Amino acid sequence: MSTGMHDHARMLVRRDRAGDHAAVREVIAAAFAATTPQGVPVEVGLVDALRESAEWLPPLSLVAETDDGDIIGYVVCTRAWVDDRPALGLGPLAVAPAAQGQGVGAALMHAVLGAADALDEPLIALLGHTDYYPRFGFRPAAELGVTPPVADWASHFQVRTLSSYRPELQGTFRYAQPFNEL
Numbered sequence: 001m002s003t004g005m006h007d008h009a010r011m012l013v014r015r016d017r018a019g020d021h022a023a024v025r026e027v028i029a030a031a032f033a034a035t036t037p038q039g040v041p042v043e044v045g046l047v048d049a050l051r052e053s054a055e056w057l058p059p060l061s062l063v064a065e066t067d068d069g070d071i072i073g074y075v076v077c078t079r080a081w082v083d084d085r086p087a088l089g090l091g092p093l094a095v096a097p098a099a100q101g102q103g104v105g106a107a108l109m110h111a112v113l114g115a116a117d118a119l120d121e122p123l124i125a126l127l128g129h130t131d132y133y134p135r136f137g138f139r140p141a142a143e144l145g146v147t148p149p150v151a152d153w154a155s156h157f158q159v160r161t162l163s164s165y166r167p168e169l170q171g172t173f174r175y176a177q178p179f180n181e182l
Ligand SMILES: CC(C)(COP(=O)(O)OP(=O)(O)OC[C@H]1O[C@@H](n2cnc3c(N)ncnc32)[C@H](O)[C@@H]1OP(=O)(O)O)[C@@H](O)C(=O)NCCC(=O)NCCS
Pocket: 031, 032, 091, 092, 093, 094, 095, 096, 099, 100, 101, 102, 103, 104, 105, 106, 107, 128, 129, 131, 132
């Protein structure tokens, strides 16, 4: 079972391994339990489906692990498109409730942004809180001419550009196929 971090505990962010999958499911289930009235949060099945999909990118599936070996956070980016050009979709991002508010989410975000940039990916999009993601360089997607796949998402749909971004990358964003089956 994943726990929170102890005071002054150390943590590292690394790629996930086959042996982490059950712990990753637990972290996602616990993090999204608050927004799920009953049953298993859809984000758990989403990550399982993404793992099996053509859009899965192993270098961009990251866990946060304590010194004690507990998985306390998870983030993933998967292949997505702006019209027919490759980009990334971020999500889910999840931190175990007992470990929230200690910078774990920020560490995961910085790590996955750096990894995506190193892979020469141009842009990452996500649907998320407008008071959390701007601190990581996300901006309203509309400012850059990237349109969400569902018009109602516009207020929370954000993009982060990376080094290989060019302003011509405008159009309609499309997530990896498993997102369409939610
Ligand atoms: C969102 C989440 C990943 C943040 O992880 P975390 O480790 O707590 O984040 P950090 O410690 O790096 O940052 C904490 C900051 O995030 C803010 N924050 C956390 N959840 C937030 C939310 N839902 N909306 C706005 N801000 C939020 C906190 O207020 C805090 O802000 P401050 O630094 O200005 O005080 C975590 O709260 C979580 O797993 N939530 C449930 C799942 C979820 O909503 N995931 C994101 C959508 S895909």
